[in-house]
Amino acid sequence: MKNGKWRGVVLVGLQVVVCVLLIWLGGRGVWETRWLWIGVIAGGIISASGVWAIRVSKVKLTPEPGAEAPLCDRGIYAHIRHPMYSGLLIAFAMFAIGTHGMTGWILWLGLGVILWLKLRIEETLWSAHDPAYRDYMRRTKRLVPGVW
Numbered sequence: 001m002k003n004g005k006w007r008g009v010v011l012v013g014l015q016v017v018v019c020v021l022l023i024w025l026g027g028r029g030v031w032e033t034r035w036l037w038i039g040v041i042a043g044g045i046i047s048a049s050g051v052w053a054i055r056v057s058k059v060k061l062t063p064e065p066g067a068e069a070p071l072c073d074r075g076i077y078a079h080i081r082h083p084m085y086s087g088l089l090i091a092f093a094m095f096a097i098g099t100h101g102m103t104g105w106i107l108w109l110g111l112g113v114i115l116w117l118k119l120r121i122e123e124t125l126w127s128a129h130d131p132a133y134r135d136y137m138r139r140t141k142r143l144v145p146g147v148w
Helices: 003-032 034-054 083-098 102-129 132-139
Strands: none
Touching: 003 034, 003 083, 003 102, 034 083, 083 102, 102 132
């Protein structure tokens, strides 16, 4: 495995650990507070729409683009570049709320940092992989349509 790829693997591993901890600590709070379900479902739908747009068979867990991966700018990707990350942040914010304490928010901020690092790697690699990606970056926002 190339040195650069290790960064992505480590970040994915950390992401999984943080998500599991948030579910472990906040799951009961989400289960008991029905309005939090809406956020979890909304985040899931946003993430799933990203998976759908690029097709399940082409989804990668690490931020490196596949050797022959085409740029996807249809569906939700026409509005934001990282819908799966946006969906994760929304869904896991509900678990942070469900913890009823600062630990959940610290973990959620950690998840945000991990996803920020992944998207920076991803955007750098995609810019080198496909020259059209720079134009795509100018047309779309990272995580929130029309905002950022």
